[in-house]
Amino acid sequence: MGETHEAAPLRALLLYYSYTGQSRTVLQAAGEVLRDNGFEVQEAAVELTDPRYAKPFARFPMRRVWPDMLSVLPAQVRRADARVAVPDVVREGGFDLVCIGSPTWWSTASLPIRSFLRSTDARKLLARRQFAVFVVCRDSWRGNLAAVRRLAEWQGGRYAGEIHLTYPGDQLRSMLSLTSYLGSGRYRARYAGVRIPVTNVQPEQLDRVRDFAADLAERTRAEVIACRANSM
Numbered sequence: 216m217g218e219t220h221e222a223a224p225l226r227a228l229l230l231y232y233s234y235t236g237q238s239r240t241v242l243q244a245a246g247e248v249l250r251d252n253g254f255e256v257q258e259a260a261v262e263l264t265d266p267r268y269a270k271p272f273a274r275f276p277m278r279r280v281w282p283d284m285l286s287v288l289p290a291q292v293r294r295a296d297a298r299v300a301v302p303d304v305v306r307e308g309g310f311d312l313v314c315i316g317s318p319t320w321w322s323t324a325s326l327p328i329r330s331f332l333r334s335t336d337a338r339k340l341l342a343r344r345q346f347a348v349f350v351v352c353r354d355s356w357r358g359n360l361a362a363v364r365r366l367a368e369w370q371g372g373r374y375a376g377e378i379h380l381t382y383p384g385d386q387l388r389s390m391l392s393l394t395s396y397l398g399s400g401r402y403r404a405r406y407a408g409v410r411i412p413v414t415n416v417q418p419e420q421l422d423r424v425r426d427f428a429a430d431l432a433e434r435t436r437a438e439v440i441a442c443r444a445n446s447m
């Protein structure tokens with residue numbers, strides 16, 4: 216394992232927005248596997264800086280769960296953009312693989328990741344590059360995946376696959392468990408008198424992420440070797 220012949224090592228970027236740290240944990244698990252497979256891995260967290268939206272997400276746990284969650288609903292419905300910041304490594308570019316991770320917010324990609332994916336920085340990062348999508352949410356992953364994939368392809372990226380992780384329980388119980396956690400930062404067995412399941416990404420789900428990342432590493436290497444051979 217390691218470098219592609221005598222050529223430069225493959226480079227991967229872990230690009231994510233993560234409010235409670237779930238997407239970050241998932242991408243970091245993938246990043247470890249990519250490193251073990253010879254990739255040079257860098258990390259870039261998207262930061263929500265827009266004064267119209269940032270305040271509720273600048274602290275955890277939330278101060279008032281429902282008003283704080285609802286604060287971004289109109290922007291999500293309108294598919295609005297917000298001001299975001301990314302570290303300089305994003306503008307360096309030259310990545311062979313970009314892993315894009317974000318939570319679902321109101322059934323679609325979160326405001327910060329959508330805003331970044333619509334930017335000119337995203338075009339420079341993704342044009343002609345492979346990208347994989349990592350979706351983390353309570354249950355509604357499809358709209359998030361579709362939005363991230365569509366935007367990254369619109370910026371010229373080449374889709375290399377997806378993995379989505381959802382949380383157990385029926386609609387009511389998984390929602391109670393999530394809001395209990397967002398409002399307290401703690402895991403509880405019961406909320407409002409109702410027994411609730413676990414929320415957030417579980418260790419066995421990270422094993423699935425590692426398998427996905429190992430496969431992604433292999434496919435990216437094959438693709439890059441083929442591209443380099445074609446351009447010789």
Ligand SMILES: Cc1cc2nc3c(=O)[nH]c(=O)nc-3n(C[C@H](O)[C@H](O)[C@H](O)COP(=O)(O)O)c2cc1C
Pocket residue numbers: 232233234235236237238239283284285287317318319320321322323351352353354355356393415
């Ligand atoms: C504002 C907001 C809206 C959310 N909307 C949804 C949703 O529509 N569907 C869903 O399955 N999960 C939803 N969630 C749950 C998140 O996807 C979940 O908390 C995720 O673990 C957060 O990942 P992160 O820690 O990387 O931010 C929402 C969370 C927040 C904070």
